[in-house]
Amino acid sequence: MSQKILITYASRAGSTAEVALRMGAVLREQNLDLDILPVKQIHSLEPYRAVILGSAIRMGGWLPEAVKFVQDHQVILNELPCALFSVHLMNMGDDETSRSNRETYLNSVHAFIHPRLEACFAGVGNLNKLGLMERMIGKMVKAPEGDFRDWKSINNWALDTAREFSSVVRN
Numbered sequence: 001m002s003q004k005i006l007i008t009y010a011s012r013a014g015s016t017a018e019v020a021l022r023m024g025a026v027l028r029e030q031n032l033d034l035d036i037l038p039v040k041q042i043h044s045l046e047p048y049r050a051v052i053l054g055s056a057i058r059m060g061g062w063l064p065e066a067v068k069f070v071q072d073h074q075v076i077l078n079e080l081p082c083a084l085f086s087v088h089l090m091n092m093g094d095d096e097t098s099r100s101n102r103e104t105y106l107n108s109v110h111a112f113i114h115p116r117l118e119a120c121f122a123g124v125g126n127l128n129k130l131g132l133m134e135r136m137i138g139k140m141v142k143a144p145e146g147d148f149r150d151w152k153s154i155n156n157w158a159l160d161t162a163r164e165f166s167s168v169v170r171n
């Protein structure tokens with residue numbers, strides 16, 4: 001039987017895709033077998049023993065294609081070990097308000113699945129990479145500009161998922 005892990009993601013400007021690629025590199029260093037693909041390219045979870053699923057946050061929640069992926073595959077995602085990550089720019093603090101605002105990002109997902117692990121990572125604000133409409137929204141909500149990704153915490157979380165999944169993918 002396949003021992004493969006799937007890392008799948010939804011991204012608009014690329015920063016979430018890069019986070020997924022980094023997680024994949026960390027897991028491969030642990031000799032784990034995996035695929036890294038956008039959610040839109042996944043039609044079946046049958047080849048996989050565990051799933052890491054991530055989305056950029058837009059307008060307070062996961063991207064629609066990531067939510068659709070969860071809806072379409074909810075039965076199997078509730079059976080397999082599953083870890084979720086979100087990449088965002090607002091509510092980055094460790095205070096109660098930021099934490100509870102971050103939790104609401106996952107409301108549309110928690111209606112369908114109950115993952116073993118979850119994380120929110122600070123992402124990238126780059127108005128030059130956005131279309132006109134998104135640039136206007138970004139300016140309106142005063143989204144910070146810059147690359148706020150904390151690669152150390154992304155690496156550590158990837159190692160946590162490797163440990164969490166190890167019993168199912170190494171036997």
Ligand SMILES: Cc1cc2nc3c(=O)[nH]c(=O)nc-3n(C[C@H](O)[C@H](O)[C@H](O)COP(=O)(O)O)c2cc1C
Binds near residue numbers: 017057061
């Ligand atoms: C139009 C727009 C809306 C956004 N909405 C939110 C939001 O509601 N909350 C948040 O924390 N970040 C928000 N962000 C920031 C993105 O989540 C962040 O830039 C992330 O790194 C984007 O990921 P991507 O590069 O994979 O698309 C928004 C960004 C844009 C451009």
